Structures are given as structure tokens and as C-alpha cells.
Amino acid sequence: MRARSTDEKGVAFSSSATYRADGSGEIDLDRDPSLRGSYVGVEPMGLLWSLKADSLHKYFYKTKSLNPHVVKFSVHEEEGEEGRMLAEATNERVLIGEGVSRRRVKEGNFQGVLFTPPGEGPFPAVLDLCTFMSEKRACLLANKGFVVLAVAVYIDKPDNDKEMYLDHFEEAVDFLRRQPKVGSEGVGVISLSKTADLALSIASYLPDVGATVWINGCCGNTALPLYYKKRQILSPLLFDSSKVIPTESGASNIKYGMYNPLAEENRGSLVPIEQAKGRFLFVASEDDLNWDSKGYMEEMVERLKRHGKKNYESVSYPGAGHYLEPPYGPYCPSSFHGVVGRPVLWGGEPRSHAAAEVHMWKKIQEFFRTHLSCDAPQTKAKL
Known part of the structure; x- marks a missing residue:
């Protein structure tokens, strides 16, 4: 699994984790440990907090409340750049709550x-x-x-x-x-x-x-x-x-x-x-x-x-x-x-x-x- 996001200054951040799916091909992040990658162990939000800039010494700038924090998640067949993508989804983490x-x-x-x-x-x-x-x-x-x-x-x-x-x-x-x-x-x-x-x-x-x-x-x-x-x-x-x-x-x-x-x-x-x-x-x-x-x-x-x-x-x-x-x-x-x-x-x-x-x-x-x-x-x- 991989996650990618770009901050308000255009800096790209990414993370990855390798999981072993169960017999039905499913992964439960509350139950299943990451075996290797940006973090190991059971970490349901690990793909988010382990996002790392592609260049050195960068802070993730997310200062504006009206723009959501957009993260692209993808699932790949195997590790490395050659791993075939099986699925991709875009997640919008909205900062400002309804009615605020x-x-x-x-x-x-x-x-x-x-x-x-x-x-x-x-x-x-x-x-x-x-x-x-x-x-x-x-x-x-x-x-x-x-x-x-x-x-x-x-x-x-x-x-x-x-x-x-x-x-x-x-x-x-x-x-x-x-x-x-x-x-x-x-x-x-x-x-x-x-x-x-x-x-x-x-x-x-x-x-x-x-x-x-x-x-x-x-x-x-x-x-x-x-x-x-x-x-x-x-x-x-x-x-x-x-x-x-x-x-x-x-x-x-x-x-x-x-x-x-x-x-x-x-x-x-x-x-x-x-x-x-x-x-x-x-x-x-x-x-x-x-x-x-x-x-x-x-x-x-x-x-x-x-x-x-x-x-x-x-x-x-x-x-x-x-x-x-x-x-x-x-x-x-x-x-x-x-x-x-x-x-x-x-x-x-x-x-x-x-x-x-x-x-x-x-x-x-x-x-x-x-x-x-x-x-x-x-x-x-x-x-």
C-alpha cells in the first residue's frame, strides 16, 4: 500500500507499507501489522503520520482550513516501483467541520x-x-x-x-x-x-x-x-x-x-x-x-x-x-x-x-x- 500527498507549497510526500492479506484477500488496518515499509506493526493511521517528503528538511504545510488535505492511496501487487497497481482511491481529509x-x-x-x-x-x-x-x-x-x-x-x-x-x-x-x-x-x-x-x-x-x-x-x-x-x-x-x-x-x-x-x-x-x-x-x-x-x-x-x-x-x-x-x-x-x-x-x-x-x-x-x-x-x- 502507498500514500501520496502534496502540501500547500507543492512539496510531495509519500509513504508505503507491506501487508499480508487474509484468505479472502482483505486487510484490516486495526488488526493486521505492516511487515515492512515506512512503519511496522499494527498502525491504522501509519500511512498518514509516516508520510515523508521526497526532499530533505521539509515540513508539511497545511495551514489553510478551507482546503482539504488530499491523500491518494493505492494498492500494488508487490513492492518496488514495478509493482502493478491494483486499485487507487483519493481521500479528502476535511479540516473545517459542517456548520463551523x-x-x-x-x-x-x-x-x-x-x-x-x-x-x-x-x-x-x-x-x-x-x-x-x-x-x-x-x-x-x-x-x-x-x-x-x-x-x-x-x-x-x-x-x-x-x-x-x-x-x-x-x-x-x-x-x-x-x-x-x-x-x-x-x-x-x-x-x-x-x-x-x-x-x-x-x-x-x-x-x-x-x-x-x-x-x-x-x-x-x-x-x-x-x-x-x-x-x-x-x-x-x-x-x-x-x-x-x-x-x-x-x-x-x-x-x-x-x-x-x-x-x-x-x-x-x-x-x-x-x-x-x-x-x-x-x-x-x-x-x-x-x-x-x-x-x-x-x-x-x-x-x-x-x-x-x-x-x-x-x-x-x-x-x-x-x-x-x-x-x-x-x-x-x-x-x-x-x-x-x-x-x-x-x-x-x-x-x-x-x-x-x-x-x-x-x-x-x-x-x-x-x-x-x-x-x-x-x-x-x-x-
Whole structure:
């Protein structure tokens, strides 16, 4: 069996697996193991998460919600390029659910895309922070009964930004709270990578944040100084390019490239999470090669404990890499880093990473439903 897909930038991805059919010529992916190919063992969604780019260091770009993720599946008589095709089918993985509305928003100092579920509500509200604009996660959360506003941290090239303003994200939170179908008292925030330290600041300085999901981020404010109400509140934790480790693949290992946020000269970058009123869910991949996410998570847990706080839960995933996203997208071992400006290794092992994404996706939904109080009856999370 083979799968083929092309992302929004025209990059081709493919995967394959060899199965032994039963006496009637059938294969059940829930029961039958792949014997060899892109993965082995019983993996019903393996052909999707093992999709691999035909060229090195490529991330699968699927950022637009209105276009489905199209995958061509085919069955061949035998392995290799010569194997005669027996059947082919095209599968469209639709991102935006039936009845979910999508609206571009540009108000004041922020812009984004708002997704609203069908029905009267009230629904919990979530601010989805993206490093660069992507509608995928926000749209999929809206399918599950959340009003979600996706906002990018970098609108332009990162080099063009000299500072960041918390006030702009406060405007986004206020906008979300004013939406007619929103019923939660507090807003949720979900984040990954650079946006995770920004999410910590939003939770720590703004009063209307009820629940924050931090995924593979830092405990300090990174890259740019953060301003709020016309004054700098956090200094930037910077990157030490001398600590970049090149590899034969052409992608660099940058895991220990950030300066130590606990060093005396860098403590001005540490986000004062102990003053946050809402709940935290910390999610860390143990094999993250972008930076030491698990170490940063442990530091934040210790910080909250020292302040007598119990408003957090944490989970870490062995064998998972940096890019933890909604499940069943192609695993990305390396790609161009938009902020560092070179290809980097993201870490992880494909099968473990895929399993972590499945577990995390359910946990995020249950976390938000538990801590963003809403009058409407909520259903238990399903993928």
C-alpha cells in the first residue's frame, strides 16, 4: 500500500507499507501489522503520520482550513516501483467541520481568523497563538465546540520585529470575550514553541485567562523584549549561535542554543507565572531538539511549587519531537527554522511522536472543558 500527498507549497510526500492479506484477500488496518515499509506493526493511521517528503528538511504545510488535505492511496501487487497497481482511491481529509463559520478579523492592533461552532452555545473561548499563521489547529478545535481565534505572533519576517507588545494580545482576548456565542468566564490560550512563552506572559499579566496550554516552549521570554502599557516588562532571552551543532544531514542541532534563563544576567526574561490566576497544562517532548522543553517545564513546576501554587498539571512524552500538533499529520524530523534562519533537527521518533499527538489532543480538549466553565453540556473528547 502507498500514500501520496502534496502540501500547500507543492512539496510531495509519500509513504508505503507491506501487508499480508487474509484468505479472502482483505486487510484490516486495526488488526493486521505492516511487515515492512515506512512503519511496522499494527498502525491504522501509519500511512498518514509516516508520510515523508521526497526532499530533505521539509515540513508539511497545511495551514489553510478551507482546503482539504488530499491523500491518494493505492494498492500494488508487490513492492518496488514495478509493482502493478491494483486499485487507487483519493481521500479528502476535511479540516473545517459542517456548520463551523470562519471569519477574518482585523481590529485595532491585531489580526487573525475566528472560528465559531454551529449552534446557539454558549461555548468556551480559546486564543490560538501561532508562530506563523496557521488555521489548522484552531479550526479543528472549533469542530469540537470551542470558539477559537487564531493569531500569528510574526506577521512579517521575524527579522523585521524589534519588540513585542502584550497590549495587542490583550485586544485579541477582549475581542474573544465579546463574541455572542462565548459563554466561558475566562479565555483559554494554546501555544507551541516561541508562542508558548508569550502564552505564559498573557496568563501572568492579563486577568481574563482561565486556562493555558504550553507546548514545548521556554520558561523565559525569548527573542524580543516584551512591552505592556508603554513600558518593558520582560527582557529577551537570546540565542547563542556558537552553540549550534551542525550534522551531516545539513540540519543543525540547536537544543542548547538558548542562553540559560536562570543565569543572573538573564533572570529579567523569566515570566512571573506565579501571579497567573488561571490553570496551566505544561506539555513537553523529551526528545525536543529545538530546545530543552522538559528542563524548562521542570523549572516552571518548581517555581510554582516554591510559591505554594497547585494550579498546574504537566505531561511529558518520551520519543516525541518538537512539533507536537493535532494527530495524524506527517511527522517532521527536520525543516527550515523561520526564526533561526537555517534547517534544524526537531527530534523524536515517528511512532512515539504520533502516539504523543493522539494522547495530547484528547488531553487539551478535556483540560479546556474542565477549566473554562460554560453553561452548555459538554461531551467527552473524541479525536
